[in-house]
Amino acid sequence: MGWLFMSRGGMAPFATPKAYLDNQCTYPPDPEKGRETGLRVVKSTVRSGAYYAACQSYDLEAPRETFAIICLVKWNPGARSGEEFGYKDMSETMGPYSYDCPASILDLLGPPGNEYAAQWREQCRQRLALTTRRKPAPGDMLVLAEPLTFTDGQSERCFRVVQSGRKTILRRVSDGVGVKISKLMSRAWTIVPPPAAPSAS
Numbered sequence: 001m002g003w004l005f006m007s008r009g010g011m012a013p014f015a016t017p018k019a020y021l022d023n024q025c026t027y028p029p030d031p032e033k034g035r036e037t038g039l040r041v042v043k044s045t046v047r048s049g050a051y052y053a054a055c056q057s058y059d060l061e062a063p064r065e066t067f068a069i070i071c072l073v074k075w076n077p078g079a080r081s082g083e084e085f086g087y088k089d090m091s092e093t094m095g096p097y098s099y100d101c102p103a104s105i106l107d108l109l110g111p112p113g114n115e116y117a118a119q120w121r122e123q124c125r126q127r128l129a130l131t132t133r134r135k136p137a138p139g140d141m142l143v144l145a146e147p148l149t150f151t152d153g154q155s156e157r158c159f160r161v162v163q164s165g166r167k168t169i170l171r172r173v174s175d176g177v178g179v180k181i182s183k184l185m186s187r188a189w190t191i192v193p194p195p196a197a198p199s200a201s
Contacts, residue, residue: 005086008077017073017085018046024089025055025069042066042108049073050098051087054108066110067117068092068101092117099123131185138163139194142170144187150179 014020021044028038037057044053051071057064074086090096092109095116101124112118136142140161147155159170159179169178181187 003072003074003086003088005074005083007082008084011085016046017051017075017087018044020085021046021051021053021071021073021087021089025053029058029060031060037064043105045102045105046073047102048098048100050100052098052101052105054105065113066108067113068105068109068120070096070098070101072098092120096120099127103128127186130188133185134191135185136161136168136170136191138168141173141192142189143192144189146188148181152177 011020014023022041025039025041025044027035029035030038037059040056040058042054042056044051046052049072051069051073053069054066055069056066069089069091071090072088075084077084091113093113093116099120103125106121106124109121112121138161142159142161144157144159147157149155154172154175154177156172156174156179158173159181160173160176162169162171164178170181171178
């Protein structure tokens with residue numbers, strides 16, 4: 001499915017993308033209309049430009065499977081075009097490329113519906129493992145898994161973490177130049193902590 005855009009009035013009575021999408025993912029079974037199963041949202045969130053929800057299907061007798069729904073979200077209040085909200089919906093079985101789903105939602109899901117869903121969950125877990133690490137602190141040496149080439153042509157894997165005023169910055173070990181590394185917490189790296197101070201004898 002492609003993108004669907006709407007005005008704030010089109011979202012009414014819902015004020016936020018999360019509230020609107022929660023409602024879209026909530027409906028009862030209706031056998032008279034040929035809909036044997038309903039859907040309810042167990043838990044949802046919007047982060048990093050995407051809506052993530054653990055949704056449980058159910059029929060008139062009992063709950064059924066719990067799976068993930070992911071919607072890419074564009075939220076632009078006050079847009080001149082009037083199209084303030086847009087979304088593109090998909091399920092985990094479609095192999096989405098958004099992997100910022102929190103553990104609190106992943107933990108609610110039942111068995112994956114296919115290999116795409118299993119791979120998506122694994123990618124989300126791998127991202128969580130990276131983003132929940134402790135942040136580099138002054139005195140640490142940060143070592144990237146792969147060299148990074150900067151705009152000046154210099155490649156580097158190792159960086160000193162230093163305090164500069166109120167900011168923590170990285171300096172290349174080879175030449176001491178301060179650099180910025182985009183999406184640092186999503187990259188593969190290790191930390192070599194500073195040596196321990198000698199204990200007083």
